[in-house]
Amino acid sequence: MLAALAAEVGDFVRPPIDWHAAAPELTLLAFGVLLTLMDIVWLERGRKWAPALASIGLLATMVPIITLAVDGADRSMFGGAFVVDKYALIMKAVFILAGYIVVLISSNYISEGDYWENEYYGLLLSSILGMILMASARDLITIFIALELLSIPAYMLATWRKRDLKSNEAGLKYYLMGVFASAILLYGMSLLYGASGTTLLVDLNESISASDSPSAIVVMGIIFVIVGFAFKVSAVPFHTWAPDTYEGAPTPVTAFLSVASKAAGFVALMNMLFVGFIGRDDVYEPMIFALAAVSMTVGNLIALRQTNIVRMLAYSGVAQAGYMLAPLAVASDVPDSALAATVSYLVIYAVMNLGAFAVVIAVARKTRSAEIDDYRGLFHYAPGLTVAMTIFLFALAGIPPLGGWWAKFRIMGAVIEANTVSGVVLGVFVAVNSVIALYYYARIGAKMWADEAPDGDLTPVRVPASLKSALVLTVAATIVFGVLPGLVGDVTKVSLLAGVGG
Amino acid sequence: MSDYLRSYLTVGIFGLVGVALVGVFLGLGRILRPDHPNLAKNEAYESGVEPTGDMWSQANIRYYVFALLFVMFDVEAVFIFPWAARLEAYEVFGLIEMAIFIFILLLGLIYAWRKGVLKWV
Numbered sequence: 001m002l003a004a005l006a007a008e009v010g011d012f013v014r015p016p017i018d019w020h021a022a023a024p025e026l027t028l029l030a031f032g033v034l035l036t037l038m039d040i041v042w043l044e045r046g047r048k049w050a051p052a053l054a055s056i057g058l059l060a061t062m063v064p065i066i067t068l069a070v071d072g073a074d075r076s077m078f079g080g081a082f083v084v085d086k087y088a089l090i091m092k093a094v095f096i097l098a099g100y101i102v103v104l105i106s107s108n109y110i111s112e113g114d115y116w117e118n119e120y121y122g123l124l125l126s127s128i129l130g131m132i133l134m135a136s137a138r139d140l141i142t143i144f145i146a147l148e149l150l151s152i153p154a155y156m157l158a159t160w161r162k163r164d165l166k167s168n169e170a171g172l173k174y175y176l177m178g179v180f181a182s183a184i185l186l187y188g189m190s191l192l193y194g195a196s197g198t199t200l201l202v203d204l205n206e207s208i209s210a211s212d213s214p215s216a217i218v219v220m221g222i223i224f225v226i227v228g229f230a231f232k233v234s235a236v237p238f239h240t241w242a243p244d245t246y247e248g249a250p251t252p253v254t255a256f257l258s259v260a261s262k263a264a265g266f267v268a269l270m271n272m273l274f275v276g277f278i279g280r281d282d283v284y285e286p287m288i289f290a291l292a293a294v295s296m297t298v299g300n301l302i303a304l305r306q307t308n309i310v311r312m313l314a315y316s317g318v319a320q321a322g323y324m325l326a327p328l329a330v331a332s333d334v335p336d337s338a339l340a341a342t343v344s345y346l347v348i349y350a351v352m353n354l355g356a357f358a359v360v361i362a363v364a365r366k367t368r369s370a371e372i373d374d375y376r377g378l379f380h381y382a383p384g385l386t387v388a389m390t391i392f393l394f395a396l397a398g399i400p401p402l403g404g405w406w407a408k409f410r411i412m413g414a415v416i417e418a419n420t421v422s423g424v425v426l427g428v429f430v431a432v433n434s435v436i437a438l439y440y441y442a443r444i445g446a447k448m449w450a451d452e453a454p455d456g457d458l459t460p461v462r463v464p465a466s467l468k469s470a471l472v473l474t475v476a477a478t479i480v481f482g483v484l485p486g487l488v489g490d491v492t493k494v495s496l497l498a499g500v501g502g
Numbered sequence: 503m504s505d506y507l508r509s510y511l512t513v514g515i516f517g518l519v520g521v522a523l524v525g526v527f528l529g530l531g532r533i534l535r536p537d538h539p540n541l542a543k544n545e546a547y548e549s550g551v552e553p554t555g556d557m558w559s560q561a562n563i564r565y566y567v568f569a570l571l572f573v574m575f576d577v578e579a580v581f582i583f584p585w586a587a588r589l590e591a592y593e594v595f596g597l598i599e600m601a602i603f604i605f606i607l608l609l610g611l612i613y614a615w616r617k618g619v620l621k622w623v
Contacts, residue, residue: 012591036609040616217506
């Protein structure tokens with residue numbers, strides 16, 4: 001029967017493959033395979049080489065990304081399902097560099113905690129592979145494959161502290177919520193496919209925006225797809241897994257989830273909104289508006305009452321997701337500046353949040369806790385870490401001249417430029433929430449600088465070299481992005497609308 | 503109501519009729535049949551081997567790994583069957599592609615083997 005079916009399909013034509021465009025994915029895949037091979041051959045003896053090999057793999061993946069960026073041409077494969085343009089390259093670079101910093105902050109944590117090491121980096125690389133694939137995906141099925149490829153390793157990484165009940169809870173909650181979200185997303189995608197008869201986002205947009213008012217199926221499909229990704233970016237009311245997962249997971253993994261995984265969710269959401277749904281702004285814009293406004297407010301208000309710094313950063317991450325969603329709610333009015341605003345926020349957020357988690361890991365090496373009260377008097381025994389943490393916290397709050405200020409400025413610029421009622425209302429939300437957020441960020445600052453250390457214990461924190469280099473990189477980037485905002489501004493002048501489909 | 507939704511109505515009616523039929527027949531049987539339960543009659547297999555132990559027996563967790571490895575080859579087969587039916591058209595390109603695919607999957611099996619997962623201790 002298969003042969004009969006095949007005869008009907010006709011001759012197989014090998015799809016033309018642009019090896020240069022696929023080179024980043026292939027390089028990373030090759031290094032993932034190499035990592036597994038090393039584990040097979042050397043077993044425990046390979047342990048100490050695993051982080052080195054993983055970081056070499058990530059840096060090697062940057063090479064084709066840079067050559068593609070220098071080349072500058074938009075490339076498209078498989079009928080437009082896989083697109084390499086400036087936007088995709090920027091996001092790929094963000095994922096790779098975020099992954100590199102996560103490797104730097106993981107290496108001591110994982111080896112000293114006596115956790116499985118080769119597997120840790122193997123899973124990390126495959127999750128990043130899913131992310132860089134997501135940046136290029138312009139097709140429902142490719143997006144779903146990329147989403148699963150990045151999520152499934154992340155579920156396992158969240159439970160990496162195998163004998164710790166909290167870590168098990170973290171992984172289980174993340175897994176159940178993630179699978180639930182995937183199911184909803186897939187259902188939405190199936191509805192959209194049923195309504196339009198295509199999985200390609202460009203064709204999907206053409207098909208669903210043909211009529212004046214959307215059909216019920218299209219509305220349901222769009223809502224389900226957005227809900228599916230809202231879980232991934234932890235927007236209220238789909239954020240409930242985030243605090244527990246962040247608290248229980250190993251801290252480097254938390255950093256990875258809160259930055260790379262969240263950014264991947266945003267990339268997928270932007271691909272869907274700007275390419276697939278842009279003609280149906282009457283359906284998605286009110287929904288994104290509500291998600292953005294509620295995420296900012298609820299995230300910030302709950303963050304006020306947290307006593308654990310990781311949980312606080314989790315809720316602050318929920319609020320940050322709200323800021324990043326805000327420009328997407330005016331996506332059809334000012335598509336270019338909305339996209340650029342969210343992309344620049346993602347770039348800057350990645351740097352400052354990774355930095356904050358690096359400090360949390362460094363301090364926990366001494367205090368073995370993430371309670372905010374244990375940060376009292378940090379300045380007296382770890383002045384360097386205190387200065388770094390202060391920079392990251394104020395950057396997250398959006399104080400000039402640090403990176404976060406420019407990110408918020410871009411967001412405000414985009415929503416105001418839209419000049420619609422919803423845009424202005426969102427601008428007010430962002431402004432009010434920035435003030436609320438400043439309180440809990442500054443509270444930690446005050447504890448670190450002004451209070452006495454608990455029990456007068458002034459033994460200094462020993463920061464290993466890899467963690468130190470991660471801190472230096474993130475501090476430098478946070479300051480540079482704030483002082484020279486043109487740098488991010490020029491890079492993120494991207495458009496998803498032109499050159500799509502190619 | 504659109505034609506599209508109307509065809510789901512048919513599915514709904516069909517489902518309802520199905521549930522109703524089962525209900526009617528089981529209900530009729532309950533009214534008509536004589537009812538004299540005894541111990542031997544209530545056993546799961548009236549004429550079979552005597553059942554022993556509790557129904558809530560635990561399966562050994564070690565079977566789980568084998569189930570996982572099975573899934574790996576199951577998925578592999580799903581891709582290999584259609585590929586094999588069209589191999590002539592795919593030519594050398596297809597052969598190399600599938601070799602890479604199987605190599606990566608095989609890596610998983612070798613990994614499990616090397617880590618001693620396949621040993622029944």
